[in-house]
Amino acid sequence: xxxxxxxxxxxxxxxxxxxxxxxxxxxxxxxxxxxxxxxxxxxxxxxxxxxxxxxxxxxxxxxxxxxxxxxxxxxxxxxxxxxxxxxxxxxxxxxxxxxxxxxxxxxxxxxxxxxxxxxxxxxxxxxxxxxxxxxxxxxxxxxxxxxxxxxxxxxxxxxxxxxxxxxxxxxxxxxxxxxxxxxxxx
Numbered sequence: 001x002x003x004x005x006x007x008x009x010x011x012x013x014x015x016x017x018x019x020x021x022x023x024x025x026x027x028x029x030x031x032x033x034x035x036x037x038x039x040x041x042x043x044x045x046x047x048x049x050x051x052x053x054x055x056x057x058x059x060x061x062x063x064x065x066x067x068x069x070x071x072x073x074x075x076x077x078x079x080x081x082x083x084x085x086x087x088x089x090x091x092x093x094x095x096x097x098x099x100x101x102x103x104x105x106x107x108x109x110x111x112x113x114x115x116x117x118x119x120x121x122x123x124x125x126x127x128x129x130x131x132x133x134x135x136x137x138x139x140x141x142x143x144x145x146x147x148x149x150x151x152x153x154x155x156x157x158x159x160x161x162x163x164x165x166x167x168x169x170x171x172x173x174x175x176x177x178x179x180x181x182x183x184x185x186x
Contacts, residue, residue, distance in 0.1 A: 040070065047074060060156075068160040068169045075157050079121040079148035082110045086125055092143035100134040113154045122185035 025048060030040065035041065050059035059081055093099045107120040115132070122128075122135045123136065126143040130136050145146060151160070161169055 016126050025171050041127075043070065051077065051081060056082060056088065056090065058146045059115050060109065061155050064111055066156075066160075068157070069173050069175050071153075071160055075153055078156060081085075082112075082121065083125070083144065083148040085110055086121065086127075087142060087144070090125075090127065090137055093137040094139040094142065095137070098128075098136040098138040100136050103129075103133055103135060106135060111156050112150065117152065119151055128183070 001153075028036070028045065036045075043062070047059065047062050047066070049055075050062055063071065065077070066074070077167065091100070094102065103115045103118045106112065106122070107115060110118070110121070112118050112121065118135070119129060119132070126141045128141065129135045129161075163173070
């Protein structure tokens, strides 16, 4: 199949198949309705839509509820999504005197692993801090140099193991998808 997407008859395509690929999205939209109704594919389409629309709040809300394996699949896109969200915030909030935003809000909005990661992200993009608890959006200070900072993604990925082994998680998610697939109309 085109765009590197391959899955068997009746199987759901992987959640990672979509983010950032117009060809993959087009291919998925050509699938029969029964396959498009697969829960994993519906989640992937919702994540892809939020990512394309730049809807940060929706994107990170969806990323928080993805199962572990799908979270692993989109992990490489999280740094870029956070950078784009921070750039939008900088465009919206930057003033000559500077507006501040609590780091706790940034942690929640961008599903960061804590205030330290929020501080690192802001400093990597030239945004000064007001003490340890607020980022200051000053006009002309936001910068992008190199690749987006790599986050640890404990909140969005690692925490979803929930004390289980990788094998246990994979088997449980496969069983969950199998049950959902059997319930779907063919």
